[in-house]
Amino acid sequence: MADSWTFGSVAVVGAGAVGLYYGARLAAAGEDVRFLMRSDHDVVKYEGIRIDSVAGDLHLQEVNALRTTEEIGPVDLVIVAWKATANGHLAALLPPLLHEGTQVLTLQNGLGNCEQLAGIVGADRVLGALCFVCLNRLSPGYVSHTAGGRISVGDYIKDGRGRAEEIARRFGAAKIPTEAVPSLAVAQWTKLVWNIPFNGLAIADGGVTTEDLLATDESEAEIRGLMAEVIAAARAQGLDLDDALIDVNVERTRPMGPYRPSSMIDFIEGREVEFEAIWGEPLRRAKAAGVAVPMLERLADRIRARVSSVR
Template sequence: MSWTFGSVAVVGAGAIGLYYGARLAAAGNDVRFLLRSDYDAVKRDGIRVESVAGDLHLEEVKAYLTPEEIGPVDLVIVAWKTTSNDLFGKILPPLLHEQTQVLTLQNGLGNCERLAEIVRPDQILGALCFVCLNRLAPGFVSHTAGGRISVGEYANDGRGRAEEIARRFSAAGIPTDAAASLAEAQWKKLVWNVPFNGLAIAEGGVTTDVLLSSPEVEGEIRALMSEVVTAARAQGLALEDSLIDFNIERTRPMGPYRPSSMIDYVEGREVEFDSIWGEPLRRAKAAGVEVPHMERLAERIRVRLGADG
């Protein structure tokens, strides 16, 4: 039996949740936003997006303060930082009915496994967002590059859930594809996230152009990417060496881009250490892969977080 969705709840309305939720709502979908600090501003002014794909001002927003006010929906989009995953048990149940699907747009590994403690595996999807977004003010997002999403099913049940989300998101102006392997897509995203988010912190809070301006640091980026690719292959995932050049060359035109983890670090917020570096490192070791560059980077990040925490 095929699946589709009508109502949508966006949980975690930072840059990712605001941007993709606003795009879906502007296309006429029933999108409900669970907000905290942005609630008053969004109720008053709506959601504003300055975007390379076209500016957007969603004036009327379905904004709520509690999941109970939203009620059960067909699709829950989880867009908060992985550091908030301990709240799954409190936030998700009021949003669920028997066939609700939960789509996590979060970074790193381990998020679907956490969701599986709350809902069935055939209710879980993961997505990787290849996009440059920054939340500049409450309800105000800057979109400077990218925007593509790759969606995969945690447990494929033949209902075409990822394909349907890709179709509906694409119709709303969000370029989206259905990934044949969610795990492969997750590791492909880590090829960028591990070095660029990590070294931006380890080097003291710098932008991607600063990292790439140093031949020594670029060499470290390439070494880290190579270890991520090797770790993925050891788990039976088909990652190609060409991902290294591809990710470096697509980063150069971004200019002084601030990776999301670097922003969290410099602004004193909790960093998504475990999902982006801790869990990938554990899985690499479990697969029998030596990853000395990843180990050193993880230790450098721990030192930075400890010294500035």
């Protein structure tokens, strides 16, 4: 049995909604959290991090915000919380954060992120997590949390040290509902059941909310059809996803009201969309597994066209 693993210091790379929310919760619980911040640095050092949350508001006045990873220095756990579109910077940013036992946890959407990290730090250091949460960054250091918050975390490669279980325990102590999952791949595809249709159609239809997408029978049928294709693609890879996920995801979205998915916000605000992680890589893996996904192919084409039209 390998020695158990624990952590003392944490670096959060990515000061968007996800990094601010989960990092602030950990810091408020007494964890040693260091935030990598650049454009937001001065505002956050002066005003702190503010969270308007259905789980309880939070104002973290004292924030350990630093401008470079060299200033942060080696830590026990690195949390990568920015968009996958920024992953090209990881090879330069991560090395100053690493010591011999440092582990790297990605909270990013989609597929391929763990593989990118493994290529930089080694597969044995990598964990992945999926955040089932509605968050929006309203301004520097200011986040709105309107629903959810649960995290599923798993090892990229299991090593018997209980890394995912320790993260789940410590996040749970910080009032972040967290579960260690036996299969990271199942958790990743489970989240894609929601992300592929809702994020994708919100962009393809020109920047609409989840409420708009569920407003007509035709649109809801398209959502359900896309979800069925995602589940079929997962099953073809030996991942056990239940058809009940379709109803569960649709019904949990209705109470969100006019929620703006994060990819739609990136699109309407002119930022690069995480196309490859959320639609491109899943589509490639579905095809490699021999699964026909015509609705996903059409959606991917529509997203490409929509994004290209505003460049």
